Structure formats: C-alpha cells, structure tokens
Amino acid sequence: MKNDNKIKANLEEQFKQLIPDENAPEELKKEVFNTIDTLNLLGDIADLFTSKFTQTKATFLDLTQNDDSEEQ
Numbered sequence: 897m898k899n900d901n902k903i904k905a906n907l908e909e910q911f912k913q914l915i916p917d918e919n920a921p922e923e924l925k926k927e928v929f930n931t932i933d934t935l936n937l938l939g940d941i942a943d944l945f946t947s948k949f950t951q952t953k954a955t956f957l958d959l960t961q962n963d964d965s966e967e968q
Contacts, residue, residue: 903932 911925 900936904929
C-alpha cells in the first residue's frame with residue numbers, strides 16, 4: 897500500500913509537468929488511476945496463481961511427505 901501512494905504521488909507530479917499552468921482534466925486523471933489500479937490487481941492475481949500457488953503446493957507436498965515418513 898505504501899508503494900501505491902508513491903506511485904500516485906509520482907503520477908500527480910507528472911501531470912503537473914505536462915500541464916504546468918492548469919490542472920489535468922479530472923476524467924483523464926481518473927482514467928489513468930483506474931488503469932493503474934486494474935494493472936496492479938491483474939499483477940496480484942497473476943502472482944497469486946503463479947509463484948505463490950507453486951510455493952503453497954510445494955509446502956503442502958513437503959508436509960505430506962514429512963507426515964508419511966513419521967508414520968513409518
């Protein structure tokens with residue numbers, strides 16, 4: 897979450913540099929931030945179903961192997 901605030905502050909600064917004498921249109925800002933939020937969500941979902949899913953699966957298999965070896 898802290899990183900999201902840095903990104904948002906950076907983008908607001910970029911908008912100010914693009915149009916220094918006036919504020920950027922609110923609709924444009926809203927669209928850009930919605931797009932960034934969507935990309936963050938998609939990145940989180942991709943991370944969940946790739947690396948974290950694999951890590952969880954590996955941990956689960958390690959636990960079941962340890963249980964099997966203790967029973968013998």
